Amino acid sequence: MVGAGFAGVGCVRRLERELAAAEADVTLVTPFAYQLYLPLLPQVASGVLTPQSIAVSLRRSRKYRTRIIPGGAIGVDLASKVCVVRTITDELVNEPYDYLVLAPGSVTRTFDIPGLTDHAFGMKSLAEAAYLRDHVITQLDLADASHDPAERASRLQFVVVGGGYAGTETAACLQLLTHNAVKRYPRLDPALIKWHLIDIAPKLMPELGDKLGRSAQEVLRRRGIEVSLGVSIAKAGPQEVTFTDGRAVPTRTLIWTAGVAASPLIATLGAETVRGRLAVEAELNLPGNDGVFALGDAAAVPDRAKGEAGAVCPPTAQHAMRQGKVVADNVIATLRGRPLRPYVHKDLGLVVDLGGTDAVSKPLGIELRGLPAQAVARGYHWSALRTGVAKARVLTNWTLNAVAGDDFVRTGFQARRAAKLKDFEYTDSYLTTEQVRAHLKGSGSDVSGSEGSGFEGSGPDQE
Numbered sequence: 001m002v003g004a005g006f007a008g009v010g011c012v013r014r015l016e017r018e019l020a021a022a023e024a025d026v027t028l029v030t031p032f033a034y035q036l037y038l039p040l041l042p043q044v045a046s047g048v049l050t051p052q053s054i055a056v057s058l059r060r061s062r063k064y065r066t067r068i069i070p071g072g073a074i075g076v077d078l079a080s081k082v083c084v085v086r087t088i089t090d091e092l093v094n095e096p097y098d099y100l101v102l103a104p105g106s107v108t109r110t111f112d113i114p115g116l117t118d119h120a121f122g123m124k125s126l127a128e129a130a131y132l133r134d135h136v137i138t139q140l141d142l143a144d145a146s147h148d149p150a151e152r153a154s155r156l157q158f159v160v161v162g163g164g165y166a167g168t169e170t171a172a173c174l175q176l177l178t179h180n181a182v183k184r185y186p187r188l189d190p191a192l193i194k195w196h197l198i199d200i201a202p203k204l205m206p207e208l209g210d211k212l213g214r215s216a217q218e219v220l221r222r223r224g225i226e227v228s229l230g231v232s233i234a235k236a237g238p239q240e241v242t243f244t245d246g247r248a249v250p251t252r253t254l255i256w257t258a259g260v261a262a263s264p265l266i267a268t269l270g271a272e273t274v275r276g277r278l279a280v281e282a283e284l285n286l287p288g289n290d291g292v293f294a295l296g297d298a299a300a301v302p303d304r305a306k307g308e309a310g311a312v313c314p315p316t317a318q319h320a321m322r323q324g325k326v327v328a329d330n331v332i333a334t335l336r337g338r339p340l341r342p343y344v345h346k347d348l349g350l351v352v353d354l355g356g357t358d359a360v361s362k363p364l365g366i367e368l369r370g371l372p373a374q375a376v377a378r379g380y381h382w383s384a385l386r387t388g389v390a391k392a393r394v395l396t397n398w399t400l401n402a403v404a405g406d407d408f409v410r411t412g413f414q415a416r417r418a419a420k421l422k423d424f425e426y427t428d429s430y431l432t433t434e435q436v437r438a439h440l441k442g443s444g445s446d447v448s449g450s451e452g453s454g455f456e457g458s459g460p461d462q463e
């Protein structure tokens, strides 16, 4: 099993439950020792939740018996059935398999925009969310201390790119953070704080439909967030961002959430892809490769419930979690010589938490706004957390934040650490198809990678 996200953990937990220990050994390759509950990441960035509360332990499970390899899969050779793993200490390990389940998720999709990967922050990992929170509070601290009006202006403007749920929630939750925090900075003029949310598409979150989408936009407008549609970034610099409509915005904070692309691991397989996601059948198996399955954000899974030819499931946690269970059943069916079952799931809708009591939700097609939408959003996320302890942590954090608010503490944990898009997703760790083959043949091709190209914190301070 590669990847311990919604898809991977859903699959592993079912395999542990359904398979006898004598029947199979389960191995999980994952850089982190937790399953990250990504939909609550904006609440970590805004300080409503602590980072630990959405990092759900992989080892807390009644039937836990999986062997965990701390690292990332950097290549797969389907012919020899070997997965090449780079451990978090930068060692290469060849892991043979009988059955392979690929659930490495996705990375932030970027474009060839000058300065983007050097200057933009991402919002896809726990480290990024924690860093962003510190960074935003740092801007308030430095603006407060500065006598230079130009510096103050650039530190107090924030740009979020991406009008999907990730970008909209991030902009809304962080705007609320700065709105509440500025009360503790009597020398700062709140009118100088400005949030921009931009997207090249003509609508925010088109999945919400016209009416609910307009409601979400109205909430953002009321909060003073300037929404610009049909607009992207032309170039990004350390202290200024230029929009495609020609506006130059002085800012030190560019947050990029404009979509995702399948994990680079998929390209190493040399198999058919659909827009970068591995093309699998409705049973989530890779055609022509018995015992290989893929799911979640990394796979293009036919959306049988839609009934349209060529439709694939969108990259959501809702699908990934459910696909995990179907893959586990199909691995077990293959092992026991039974027929596979297809994945069919009708979308249950969308919940969007805009911070405070603002939210919009569309469960089962019913449009909700404000408190009822907030209750559905939080209730849904709470129930989807995998362990009772994680549920208790999140509930405690929500209650504490509602009662006592935030202290807006800048921790400094990540100060001076490179923390832009290019620093978090390890996209240069992967091998090419040829490098995988050469490595497995032991032909001496150098696949060790550059220093620090490994997963998690590999590098000088990891022994």
Ligand SMILES: Cc1cc2nc3c(=O)[nH]c(=O)nc-3n(C[C@H](O)[C@H](O)[C@H](O)COP(=O)(O)OP(=O)(O)OC[C@H]3O[C@@H](n4cnc5c(N)ncnc54)[C@H](O)[C@@H]3O)c2cc1C
Binding pocket: 002, 003, 004, 005, 006, 007, 008, 029, 030, 031, 032, 034, 035, 036, 038, 039, 040, 041, 042, 071, 072, 073, 074, 103, 104, 105, 106, 123, 124, 165, 166, 263, 265, 295, 296, 297, 298, 315, 316, 317, 318, 319, 320, 321, 351
């Ligand atoms: C800010 C934000 C908000 C979101 N909100 C929602 C929402 O409200 N509702 C919703 O349905 N979806 C939401 N999503 C999308 C949802 O989180 C993803 O669709 C879902 O996480 C996909 O599950 P997955 O298991 O495929 O990937 P992930 O959950 O991303 O898991 C992939 C796992 O694989 C690991 N990994 C990566 N590369 C490797 C490798 N080479 N080897 C081994 N392991 C690897 C990663 O560390 C990770 O643990 C949101 C996403 C973001 C970023």
